Amino acid sequence: MGIARRVYRSFGFSPIDTPALEYSEILLGKGSDETDKQMFRFQDQGERDVAMRFDLTIPFARFAAQHIGQLGTPFKRYHIGTVWRAEKPQKGRYREFIQCDFDTIGTDSNASDIETLFVIHDLMEAIGFTGFTIRVNHRQLLNGLLDRHSVVDKSVGILRALDKLAKIGADKVIAEMVDGVGIEKATAEQILEFAQLSGTPASILSDAESLIGDNERGQVGLTSLKELFETCRKVGIEDDRIALDVSIARGLDYYTGTIYETFLSDLPGIGSVCSGGRYDNLAGLFTKEKLPGVGASLGLDRLLAAMDELGLVKTASTPAQVLVAMFDGEKMAEYLALGRRLRSAGISAEVYPQARKIQKQFQYANRKGFRVVVIAGSREFEQQVWNVKDLELGTQTEVADADLAASLHGILSR
Amino acid sequence: MGIARRVYRSFGFSPIDTPALEYSEILLGKGSDETDKQMFRFQDQGERDVAMRFDLTIPFARFAAQHIGQLGTPFKRYHIGTVWRAEKPQKGRYREFIQCDFDTIGTDSNASDIETLFVIHDLMEAIGFTGFTIRVNHRQLLNGLLDRHSVVDKSVGILRALDKLAKIGADKVIAEMVDGVGIEKATAEQILEFAQLSGTPASILSDAESLIGDNERGQVGLTSLKELFETCRKVGIEDDRIALDVSIARGLDYYTGTIYETFLSDLPGIGSVCSGGRYDNLAGLFTKEKLPGVGASLGLDRLLAAMDELGLVKTASTPAQVLVAMFDGEKMAEYLALGRRLRSAGISAEVYPQARKIQKQFQYANRKGFRVVVIAGSREFEQQVWNVKDLELGTQTEVADADLAASLHGILSR
Incomplete structure (x- = not known):
């Protein structure tokens, strides 16, 4: 979101x-x-x-x-x-x-x-997503073809017949359009030819144009799609990201022009x-x-x-990357102050709220997906250093208090 | 949000x-x-x-x-x-x-x-917000005082009487606690004294402690608040941002410990x-x-x-800062390409969709709160430059195509 x-x-x-x-x-x-x-x-x-x-x-x-x-x-x-x-x-x-x-x-x-x-x-x-294709069509292409043959009023039956293409084959689709819907055989053949157009956008558009001719509605669709694909080429959108698919229809009544569907190359079955x-x-x-x-x-x-x-989908369940462990309950204010300092430096940091066993705190850090745990006990407070444990690399280093934010920025940006 | x-x-x-x-x-x-x-x-x-x-x-x-x-x-x-x-x-x-x-x-x-x-x-x-105060209290302070005087069971009536303080004055509140609720006059006076404590957090806590004594429940509240205000001081939260207000209660039944309300200095009347x-x-x-x-x-x-x-609340109704005007409909691809280039450079940019009169497009830009309008006609395309109009300063400059993103970054970060 x-x-x-x-x-x-x-x-x-x-x-x-x-x-x-x-x-x-x-x-x-x-x-x-x-x-x-x-x-x-x-x-x-x-x-x-x-x-x-x-x-x-x-x-x-x-x-x-x-x-x-x-x-x-x-x-x-x-x-x-x-x-x-x-x-x-x-x-x-x-x-x-x-x-x-x-x-x-x-x-x-x-x-x-x-x-x-x-x-x-x-x-x-x-x-x-790296592999995806946006399939584009224009409602006025087919409308233009039907209009050219004066069969726009029969479009519902024609579309119903076309929908069965994969199931019943080309001959039976033509038979249904001719006998069931009642259009000329030559028209039915042209409609089927149109519905099966494939290739590059430019070749489909050229083939479609020879079927649609100068029909006004069809020309609206052709002009719009030509401009769309030419502009995509000019601005450098890769060819495999977009396709012209004359078979997509999307909610027959609502849309009147360009229509879009988006499919994932690795999961086409999931639909658009x-x-x-x-x-x-x-x-x-x-x-x-x-x-x-x-x-x-x-x-x-x-x-x-x-x-x-x-x-x-990443599995980390914390939006913070740094956990400040609470080693010594007496030093609560110091741990809370460090949390504030890190946040001021632009680092999201959670402070563990209780001085529980340090293993418990590491378990928590691992389960939640923190990247770094920062720890200090009495020795570290005396020497003004922090122990920085990188949970991804499994390394532990001692960092001077004054250098901590910079050091964490370094780890988190790697 | x-x-x-x-x-x-x-x-x-x-x-x-x-x-x-x-x-x-x-x-x-x-x-x-x-x-x-x-x-x-x-x-x-x-x-x-x-x-x-x-x-x-x-x-x-x-x-x-x-x-x-x-x-x-x-x-x-x-x-x-x-x-x-x-x-x-x-x-x-x-x-x-x-x-x-x-x-x-x-x-x-x-x-x-x-x-x-x-x-x-x-x-x-x-x-x-620059002026605000977070008022803090702890439910166990008053509870501790009532507990010390063995009148916890009468807390509803006592709180009801305290609530009327501003309206009816101290004497009548004490009278109501004594005659209405049925507690000792000395107890009622101590409760009223507590409810009226004011000053720095440290002074209120010290005064409260002398009223609450070593009552266990009260000590829980005192210890918790002492640690809270001391930690705030240590981490550098400014004194005027936080206050101890023993009069806030918040939803009597639900809360059992620390409670918070936040008031705006310039608009206290709006409530927390x-x-x-x-x-x-x-x-x-x-x-x-x-x-x-x-x-x-x-x-x-x-x-x-x-x-x-x-x-x-800012009144700008566009989340984009740059409007690419469409001066010449024939060059649509160029304007759309510029929009893409700016977005790649991290600049939110809207392309006006039609080659309408340029005044109309400026009206749109002003109404929506765009910061900059970028324009090019045939001369600019020939010379590979853009006219950059800063709507805030009212200035117009010519910028070479190659320098445009950098120039806009400069304007937007001023």
Whole structure:
């Protein structure tokens, strides 16, 4: 969460928070039948019908509709917050979970679409993932192709048929589109050809263009994606970090432009860990003002499960790196004073609160993951030195009181 | 919240989180009649009787009772989290608010009491308050005095009478203690004398000792406070930052030892912004294991109201300091690339997403509180320079592309 916060802020996204409870009418019917059923909903003490938010997007839409006049556009916000769904809990899926959303609203500039990809990229790198691919698509590519063949009204059936490709094979998909959905065989073949395009972004875009032709909707998607991939090349984003995948669709109704999914090379099976896209109108349910935007959401619980599996989660359970052992209870003030001195020097330090057996204190230090233990008994106090034990290297050195902070800085920065 | 997090961590407190919803039986009867009534409580989809937490202490007690075996002691945790109470909302008092708690449990060492005071002190300083006083007391001082006179069983009535001191005056308080509560006049006079002690911590402690004598309970409090104030002196905490105030009591039943309240010199009327104390047994309601501890809680909403009143809240609404203006839409990739370069150099930078009129972009920059705007048009791109406009000083300079990051670092660190 700290990393997400830092990356979002570095792009100028401001934090906002909204209440956990919203009036139920704000949330009902905005997600799916499922989210309606999974809402924790009740009457409060004032007999208001309220519910706990099931995502951060609907509350943001409500917030934007109410406040966009004061906020002005473009408006960039991030929100790291808890949401609730009465689901059946399973691995990486909980009734309470945290979403990390960021969105730019009030602009339809492609610059924001490209920047959204930058944010996802920088976020994944900052977390420590080396192998990941952001798959990008644009909703208007397929729409343009369907529009060219005047079959936009049959898109639901066509998409349903395409979804079965892996299971039933190309011939049967074409048969279903022709016999079931009722489109021309030549059209069905072109749609299938489009859905199977692969290769470099440039080659896919060139192939897609020959299928879509000069259809206006399709050209919107082609132009946007061309600019996106060219800009990524110019700014030096590595080729294997981004891909054009015409098969991703993401929540059919909501998104209208660029869409993003992010997969880990070492754990593709876990699904997308950061997804999003461009929408035409965020707050349309709450206001007449049109608020286009683009954003994405980091799936924190899924990501943590993945990081755990990849060994990226450190097990240290203390945020401090130095433990000041309490060897002699009579000298409590000295140990506490040392803690203060180290903190003033920018070193996080915990002082063990009791003069228990020193072995117990070392056990504590090891279990909690401290890097260094600092000890002094009567001899050390007399000579104004400290015993510095490096738990990682297993070494012990005597350091003069005046040099202690510098010495610890040296150990901790190694 | 970021500052609280940093200070807590520097002392070795680990973050924990607990769910917003607890079984109602966990929360009921643990606060007061009021908190019971103010709970947002309902039946979930599985017909479980659940409620939203009204503080972070009871859930921590439940958590500690369940997990202390794995956690081990001492255990230091902080928790910055949202809590809910169906109160009548008023200034600085909301139905949803954030608490910032920290506690050390599993030790009765006075070192932890003293460190709790250090945490409050460092936190207030880190937030930016210069004038504040942490008022300290110990529950066993008054208890010791009452015990010495064998009137502990009458403490409720005695405290009620003492509470009226400012309103009704000394004579009437003594009369109430004698006639209403039924204690000896000499005892009542000593209790009143104790309650009115003032001066330096050392003088109060000396006066208190002559009243309390060698009563065992009272001596516990005296010894603990003596060590606390002596240690504060040794480690160099300024005298005006701490005071001994025998009149503070804080939640009569819960605390058993040292207690803390923190007042702002410029806004004493707002009440304590950071309060806490030592308790004998945190998790007694949930486990047989005895878990003594000490901690405090930062009242974030009250503190923010105070900071707002004292002009300590900055109004900038962007976390980025540099706005890259988009002068020429054709050069979008260049502006986006510059944003990336600046971020790599550790400078938070937002790129304006559209080539709108430059005045509009400056309006945006001023409204959001950006410090610097960076601009380039065709001439600048040709000459590989950027126009750097310092919004605070109102100056504009031309900087070579290669020197830009260094130049901005210079401006931002001034």
